[in-house]
C-alpha cells in the first residue's frame with residue numbers, strides 16, 4: 175500500500191515541478207513588459223519617459239487613422255437608454271470615432287442631453303447631439319423611420335467639411351441604436367475607399383443577409399426580403415467614405431419615390447454602382463453586426 179502511494183507521488187512530482195516552473199516564467203515575462211496593465215511593479219517603479227513616448231506614439235498612430243462618423247437616429251421609448259448605453263460602450267473602444275446622435279424631437283431631450291454630456295466629459299468618446307422632428311404625416315406604421323435624422327447627420331458632416339481641404343480621409347456609417355456592433359467591424363470599415371458592404375446578422379427574417387461575392391466582387395444579394403432591390407442591403411450593412419459624401423452633395427435619404435425598406439437601396443443608387451462595392455468581412459463571409467432588437471418590454 176505504501177509503495178503504491180510512493181509511486182503515485184513520484185509520477186506526479188515532475189509534473190508539479192513543471193507547472194511551478196511555467197508559472198514562474200510567465201510571471202517574470204509580465205514583469206518585463208513596460209507599463210502594461212499586467213505589470214506587477216508598483217507605479218513608482220515604472221518608467222515615465224518610456225510610457226510617455228509610447229502614449230505619444232499610440233496617439234500619433236490614432237491620428238493617422240481615417241475618422242469614423244457613426245450617425246444614429248434615436249427616439250424616446252423605454253428601451254432607449256439601454257440601447258444607447260450598449261452603443262456607447264462599444265463606440266468608446268474604437269479609436270477616432272465621432273458619434274452623431276440625432277433625436278427625433280422638436281428639442282433635444284434631457285435624457286439624451288445628459289447622457290451625451292456625461293460621455294463627453296468622460297473623455298472617451300466625442301459626440302454631437304442633434305435633433306429634428308419627423309413630420310407627423312410620416313409617422314405611420316410601414317413608413318421608414320429615421321429619414322430626417324440621417325439626413326441631418328449628413329448635413330452636419332457636409333457643413334463641417336465645407337471649407338476643408340479636399341481628400342479628407344474619413345468614413346461614415348448609419349448605426350441604428352437597436353443593433354450590436356463587433357469591434358472588428360470598425361477595423362473593416364476604416365479602409366473603405368468608396369462604399370463598402372458586409373453581412374448583417376438576424377436581418378430580413380433570416381439568420382443573416384449578405385452580399386454574394388464572386389472573385390472579390392459583389393454580384394448579388396442573399397436576402398430574405400425583396401431580393402429584387404438594386405442593393406438588397408440593410409442600413410447596418412454598408413459604410414461610405416467621406417469623399418463620396420462630399421462629392422455627391424445632393425445624395426440624401428428620400429421619402430418620395432422610395433418605399434419602406436427601399437431607402438438604403440435608393441441612397442446607394444445615388445452614390446455608387448454594384449461593381450464598385452468593396453466587400454469586407456472576409457469577402458462577406460463573416461457576420462460582425464446584428465439586428466438585436468431589444469424586446470418591447472412595456
Ligand SMILES: *[C@@H]1O[C@H](CO)[C@@H](O)[C@H](O)[C@H]1NC(C)=O
Nearest residue numbers: 387388389390391455456457
Ligand atoms: C476575396 O476574394 C478574392 C478573389 O477570390 C481574393 O483575391 C481575396 O484575397 C479575398 N479576400 C479575403 C479577405 O479573403
